[in-house]
Amino acid sequence: MEKRIALYSASLFIALAIASCKTQSPSGSADSKVSQSQGVYQYRDEDPTVKPFFSDRQGVIGRNGMVASAHPEASQVGLTILQAGxxxxxxxxxxxxxxxxxxxxxxxxGGGGFMVYRDNAGKAFTLxxxxxxxxxxxxxxxxxxxxxxxxxxxxxxxxxxxxxxxxxxxxxxxxxxxxxxxxxxxxxxxxxxxxxxxxxxxxxxxxxxxxxxxxxxxxxxxxxxxxxxxxxxxxxxxxxxxxxxxxxxxxxxxxxxxxxxxxxxxxxxxxxxxxxxxxxxxxxxxxxxxxxxxRNPLQAKYKNYNVITMPPTSSGGVALIQLMRFTEPFPLRRWGWNRDSTAQVMIEAERRVYADRAKFLGDPDFVNVPVDKLISPDYLRTRWTDFSFAKATDSRAVKGGTIPGYESLETTHFSVVDKEGNAVSITTTLNGxxxxxxxxxxxxxxxxxxxxxxxxxxxxxxxxxxxxxxxxAIAPNKRMLSSMTPTILEKDGKLFMVVGTPGGSTIITSVYQTILNVIEHGMTMQQAVNALKFHHQWLPDKTIFENGAFSDATIQAMQSRGYVLERLTNTLGRMDCVLVRPDGSFEGASDPRADNTARGY
Known part of the structure; x- marks a missing residue:
């Protein structure tokens, strides 16, 4: 039976988050710099000439099928197969x-990977x-x-x-x-x-x-x-x-x-x-x-969306659901894309999720992975009690959570949707x-x-x-833990998004941000892929970010609260995604940071 995680009830966790928003959020964050027009993201910040995108690449539109992969030859192969029936x-x-x-x-x-598949009747499978x-x-x-x-x-x-x-x-x-x-x-x-x-x-x-x-x-x-x-x-x-x-x-x-x-x-x-x-x-x-x-798909609700993702041996699905659930109570849309409070909530969620990853996640055929507990509202509420907008949490004080009774970078992704609405999200790798x-x-x-x-x-x-x-730990015939996070989203019960990326430990956070860019910040699929990104993984205790991902004002605000920020000279993620648009057509979004290419018809 599929693992379905119910929507939040009126839990103490939500109450705690709302209280935090009202009493602790810095006043500078409450004034949104984001506007949306017909679902298309528009950016305004202290410097109106600054854009939050790696490039201005536009998405590929198709009505009968879409393939987005890391190489133009491979995407063309996928398209040819779709066109052949x-x-x-x-x-x-x-x-x-x-x-x-x-x-x-x-x-x-010579490697391996994970597949998330949703058929056109809404049935989900993970391999x-x-x-x-x-x-x-x-x-x-x-x-x-x-x-x-x-x-x-x-x-x-x-x-x-x-x-x-x-x-x-x-x-x-x-x-x-x-x-x-x-x-x-x-x-x-x-x-x-x-x-x-x-x-x-x-x-x-x-x-x-x-x-x-x-x-x-x-x-x-x-x-x-x-x-x-x-x-x-x-x-x-x-x-x-x-x-x-x-x-x-x-x-x-x-x-x-x-x-x-x-x-x-x-x-x-x-x-x-x-x-x-x-x-x-x-x-x-x-x-x-x-x-x-x-394996049984891992599914969870985020507002009126359903997230379908990988269970362990991938750590990505558990981590993504934890991140989405930590984030859900906060008004990110009102605060704005990568503003200080938005980034702070996301970084603190990432810090706690990666600490849990280190402690609990492994091959479920060999160890007891407490998936239900890790993504439960009660557990996540306990993980959030030491959060404060006033200052960064010290990662040295953050360990994997306590669960009673528990016994103790080079990858590629591709997304495919056919004319019948069947969808595949695959992340595969050789590791380095x-x-x-x-x-x-x-x-x-x-x-x-x-x-x-x-x-x-x-x-x-x-x-x-x-x-x-x-x-x-290593054991004969055991599967090693992965950060790969191939994911499919439904909106109101219908296919909405196919998403994933390579990137080693940054896979989880890149997928997380790309989803939020569409759902919370009104970006198109391609804009969400183009958008500059950041990453925190508990240890080392620093946030790395693509140049331009944070405004100068956000950097100053974050540093004043004790966040260590490191500007990258390279990039994060190589997203390949597909979005179902309101008119039923597909938007293929491939990452401009490399040779990634979308093909549709």
Whole structure:
């Protein structure tokens, strides 16, 4: 049975929040600087020339279907499948495999992910195809004899990889909901690998950036290099054609044999041999034993919206619902986008949510994850009692909450909606950019470095700075915790939004802000994606923000209350979203921060 969380009743939590608004909110925040005209966001602040957007990109409008993904080639593949009569799941499977070819930094068959699916009748499903620890993994496998973490072992090289789940996940999704033949859905990816595709500027920069690692970790292999000579200075450029013959053969085995084309036979043998060659742990038995898991969707109300998202092993769904419930009682629309009180409520919610993530979240097949308690109004009320508008909460004083009886960055997202109203939200990953940097010899694909998403030692941060605890400790065949947050929203019972992003620990907060940008601040889908963002994750105790996300007045107000703010030189999020507009058409919104592209018809 689906897990449905009821609307707030007249709880003490809401009363507490309302009282806080009336008695503590700084007077400067009550005067809204936001106006809305026919649902389109308009921004006015101290400097009327300042815009809160990364770019002025406009959304793509379509009536019969929409695909938004990280790469223009992959989005075109999804659109082609929709136009050929495929449904949203067919298109999503095709996009997943196309991304494995054209976006090797994160698109993958050597990683894993999560799918949220809502059919046109309103029935929701979630699929967990997250990677697993190998059968020979041990809790202290990355520690030395003194119990200290051995740097780098969980991040690069063969020992960093978990058992991949992407292929099995796509097989399961297509078997249950697909419409077109499996072979037809995979053919575009095979063609891209066989014939090659033209690199974008970002494609070329990414491959050039990892050249040294490719030579070091994959000695003698030609993959993704123009030359095998370590001293060669030949670099990739925009427009160069990347052909991947071995990957094409791997995809053809999957095309012909389905699951067995990856988890058994030639590909399984090549993968196991690669692991043995480099000291990794994955065996052919691990591959045979891997299976994706259908889980009950996590659903909760936010005003007249219904949020459909991932349960654990993803931490994203629990965290997103906590954030939305912390936020709901406060008048963000009246205060205004990223004004001091708005940002303060959101940051304090994020601080508490990430502390809970560190303490409670893990693989539900191995540990008791108290989902119902974590998102209950009574529990959240206790987490909010030390909030004050007068000053920032000290993260050192914030721990994971107390629940009686409880036993103790490179990713990609795509969203698809078909003409029938079926919707898919998928976030998939290798973890770090290009994963472990290991390319499977003879098969031509990157392996993940997802083992770093475990808590390799309680209290020690992973590559994204996230702190973990015993609930996310390494164990054989266990799924590592994830921040991925693929999400679908309904409004008044009808499909409204499909949303998600990569970004490591910043995924949850980017999804959270993008949803609020539409619901509370009247932005279009593309404006919500373009909007500049910020992030807090409990530890380290600071708020990072994209340049321009906060006005000077907001920065001064926040700093006067003790908030540590750090302006980024890079960006947050790579959103790919779809919004159902009032007239029933679709707005596809792809992130201008990278090569993300929406295609509709």
């Amino acid at each position: 495929g449904n949203a799941v067919d298109a999503a499977v095709a996009v997943q495999f196309a991304l494995a070819v054209v976006y090797p930094g994160a698109g993958n068959i 967990d195809y997250r990677e697993k620890a190998p059968g020979r993994a041990t809790q202290n496998m990355y520690l030395d004899s003194l119990g200290n973490v051995r740097p780098g072992l969980s991040i690069s090289g063969h020992l960093a990889s978990g058992v991949p789940g992407s292929v099995d996940g796509m097989v399961e999704a297509h078997k249950r909901f697909g419409k077109l033949p499996w072979a037809q859905v995979l053919q575009p990816a095979v063609d891209l690998a066989q014939k090659g595709f033209a690199l974008t500027v970002r494609d070329a920069l990414g491959l050039n950036r990892i050249k040294t690692d490719l030579n070091t970790i994959n000695p003698g292999k030609p993959y993704f290099l123009k030359s095998l000579l370590p001293t060669d200075t030949t670099t990739w450029h925009k427009g160069d054609i990347l052909v991947q013959a071995d990957l094409a053969q791997t995809l053809q085995r999957i095309q012909a044999q389905g699951r067995a084309g990856f988890y058994e036979g030639e590909t399984a043998r090549l993968l196991a041999e690669e692991m043995q060659r480099g000291g990794g742990l994955i065996t052919e038995e691990d591959l045979r034993n891997y299976h994706a898991v259908w 950019g290009y994963g472990s940097r290991v390319v499977v010899g003879g098969a031509g694909f990157f392996m993940n470095n997802e083992m770093d998403d475990f808590s390799v030692k309680p209290g020690v941060p992973n590559m994204f700075g996230l702190i973990g605890n015993q609930a996310n």
